[in-house]
Amino acid sequence: xxxxxxxxxxxxxxxxxxxxxxxxxxxxxxxxxxxxxxxxxxxxxxxxxxxxxxxxxxxxxxxxxxxxxxxxxxxxxxxxxxxxxxxxxxxxxxxxxxxxxxxxxxxxxxxxxxxxxxxx
Numbered sequence: 001x002x003x004x005x006x007x008x009x010x011x012x013x014x015x016x017x018x019x020x021x022x023x024x025x026x027x028x029x030x031x032x033x034x035x036x037x038x039x040x041x042x043x044x045x046x047x048x049x050x051x052x053x054x055x056x057x058x059x060x061x062x063x064x065x066x067x068x069x070x071x072x073x074x075x076x077x078x079x080x081x082x083x084x085x086x087x088x089x090x091x092x093x094x095x096x097x098x099x100x101x102x103x104x105x106x107x108x109x110x111x112x113x114x115x116x117x118x119x120x
Contacts, residue, residue, distance in 0.1 A: 007038040010049060018053050029055055029098055052098060059097055066090040 002008045012033035035047040054074040056067045066086055067073050074094055076087070083091070 009036040010034070011036070012049070012051055015051075027053075027055065029053060029057075030102055050102075052102075054094055054098060056094070059094060063090055063093050063097070 002010065010033060012031050014028065014031055018027055018031065030050060030052045033049045033051055035049050037045050037047065039045060056063060056074060067090075070076070070087070070090075073087075073090060
């Protein structure tokens with residue numbers, strides 16, 4: 001839609017690996033893609049996009065336990081906007097864990113490390 005309406009191209013190399021059901025431990029949780037803007041749309045003609053697909057792997061015990069009792073986690077439907085406290089906390093903790101992992105891979109440990117220590 002963004003390509004049709006605004007002429008902006010978004011490229012995510014390796015997207016097929018995120019959806020391969022046979023390689024759960026090898027699937028990435030994020031990809032860094034490229035955004036190409038048409039000439040004159042902005043000062044920069046190229047940008048980056050961070051695409052995140054949540055999944056439960058080596059997460060703290062409380063996230064893993066919630067996953068065991070809720071098979072659709074972390075892909076619950078957004079039809080019901082009323083989340084229980086355990087559901088909300090599990091999504092919040094999973095998001096914090098994923099972002100902490102991404103930040104550490106970038107070589108930038110932060111206060112998120114202390115937060116994650118408190119979750120496990």
